[in-house]
Amino acid sequence: MTAKLNGLSTRQQVMVLYTANSALDTGVIAWSFYDGTGKTVHMAGDQNDPPYSTGLDALLDGWRLIQASPLISHVSGDEFRTDYLKYEFFFEKMVEQINETEGK
């Protein structure tokens, strides 16, 4: 059996950046990667330095912003409560990938 090329298709790479305030040009404080190409594997605690200093730097490097967390009013009586990271930005890159299928 030999591998058979079956044309090109695209896969999504997702990067999530968490910034210090709601502006894309502030510093990154947390980040995640999920690679739909399967070429890299990322997990909790695998990096100590952020991939970009700011969200804007990611745009300059070709990442497309697909979702940003909204600004939510503070609930009366619960104004000091802190919970999840507040400024979350989802980015994507579509990557062309050669499909390989098993063939004779």
Add this chain to the structure above:
Amino acid sequence: MAKPVLLSSEKMAQFASRGFLMMEGVVPKRINDQFLNDIGKVPESEISDPMSYYGKVMGTSAIPVVNAGLPLSDAYPNDNALSKMLALPKVAGAVKSLVGDAPNFDHHFLHMTFPPSFYEDSSRPQASQHWHQDSTIDPRQAFDVQIMYFPHAVTAKMGGTRYLPGSHLRIVSEAAIGRYQNIKGQEFVTCKAGTLLFMHMGIWHGGGLNLSNKVRYMFKIRMCPTQRQERLWDTSDLGNDHYEQRPIFWTGLKGKTNPIHATLTTSEPWFEYDTGRLEYINRVLFWRYLLGDDSFDADYWLTRVENEYA
């Protein structure tokens, strides 16, 4: 039994601010050796995957099975390594300072982190544990303490526990934070044998990736207070000026620094600009709770927003 060595006010403020205290190598070798001998042994030839290893270790372990809610002092027989560990003056003093004279036992567990060889026949790929906060959403001001006991030395390669200093006052729902992979300021335990990490129950943490050739063990004991956690530590070092405010923002070049105020208002690398200030407020509220005094403030964060007139 030797007299417990209580925590100082500065140590207590560090716990209030960052949510943990580390005691490096505090447990002596004889207790570590006894504990490692007690945990259960499985021949390497019988290892097929992590879950079956857990089952086999639990079946051969001398670690007692203890009901939740029992007084901690009754949880372990006197000659047990864990009983000896808890009786060490510095350990007994930290427990007394944080959760009082008579805490209850909640649960304990032997955490194991497995090297790559354990995954060769496993359908699950080797991965670090997602970030999580233990138990469930817990909005109390009262707090439980978890002791993480590292009975052997932990090297960077062994994937020591990852934790996020200062995350303990965030009210989240257990593994809901699993989406985050890396957070600025995250720390990883590397330590000498016999190190203890005292953690507020709210600290975000997760097991690391073990790339060594040895199983890594960490034993966790959770304990709950049975009394109000007010001034349980050694407060003799609290100065009379503890309540005095210091200059803020425009501080000159030699502003006098109150160590407790400074500790409660020290930022973490992951703090957002706005919620970082809320963290200071929540730390001050926590310190008020520990002091039993609602008049305390640091750097005017609460006084400013409480300044209302009927």
